[in-house]
Amino acid sequence: MSACNEASALPITFTPIGWVESEFSGYAPSDEMRQRPSRIVLRPEMAPGLMGLEVERYILVLFNLHRATDYDLRLHPGHNPENPIRGVFATRSQYRPNAIAATVAEIVSVEDNIINVTGLDAQDGSPVLDIKPFRASFDGESQNIPN
Numbered sequence: 001m002s003a004c005n006e007a008s009a010l011p012i013t014f015t016p017i018g019w020v021e022s023e024f025s026g027y028a029p030s031d032e033m034r035q036r037p038s039r040i041v042l043r044p045e046m047a048p049g050l051m052g053l054e055v056e057r058y059i060l061v062l063f064n065l066h067r068a069t070d071y072d073l074r075l076h077p078g079h080n081p082e083n084p085i086r087g088v089f090a091t092r093s094q095y096r097p098n099a100i101a102a103t104v105a106e107i108v109s110v111e112d113n114i115i116n117v118t119g120l121d122a123q124d125g126s127p128v129l130d131i132k133p134f135r136a137s138f139d140g141e142s143q144n145i146p147n
């Protein structure tokens with residue numbers, strides 16, 4: 001079995017399903033951003049895909065770190081020189097080869113094509129790639145992964 005072949009090594013193109021509206025349009029620490037409300041505005045034609053989401057409490061938001069245009073394979077976590085250097089895949093750094101972020105956000109409300117959330121650390125204008133209900137059974141609990 002081979003990990004990669006001609007077809008699977010091709011670049012992958014995603015079309016955003018929507019964009020984040022946030023008061024942060026440049027760098028801010030995640031902790032600070034996650035305290036503030038933000039909105040995920042889906043393209044109107046994606047709105048039918050939100051049916052049923054209003055009963056969920058948390059979503060996993062996959063978004064593109066579109067302002068992080070470069071990456072480091074080795075870095076100080078948190079960009080703090082006091083933290084020992086690690087490989088990027090052992091960190092949550094925004095400077096990664098494929099600039100994809102994954103954040104669990106809390107739903108405040110769902111209205112038409114808009115999800116109001118807290119807990120999202122996406123800058124204003126971040127393209128949203130996917131949204132899934134957060135499920136402890138899929139996302140950790142069943143493997144007894146500690147926090």
Ligand SMILES: C[S@@+](CC[C@H](N)C(=O)[O-])C[C@H]1O[C@@H](n2cnc3c(N)ncnc32)[C@H](O)[C@@H]1O
Nearest residue numbers: 028030065066067068092094101102122123126
């Ligand atoms: C370290 S990343 C972590 C993102 C996500 N929680 C994760 O773990 O995948 C969070 C940082 O990325 C930055 N950020 C958010 N949206 C961005 C974007 N569109 N382009 C570049 N940086 C972004 C934020 O300012 C924040 O400091």
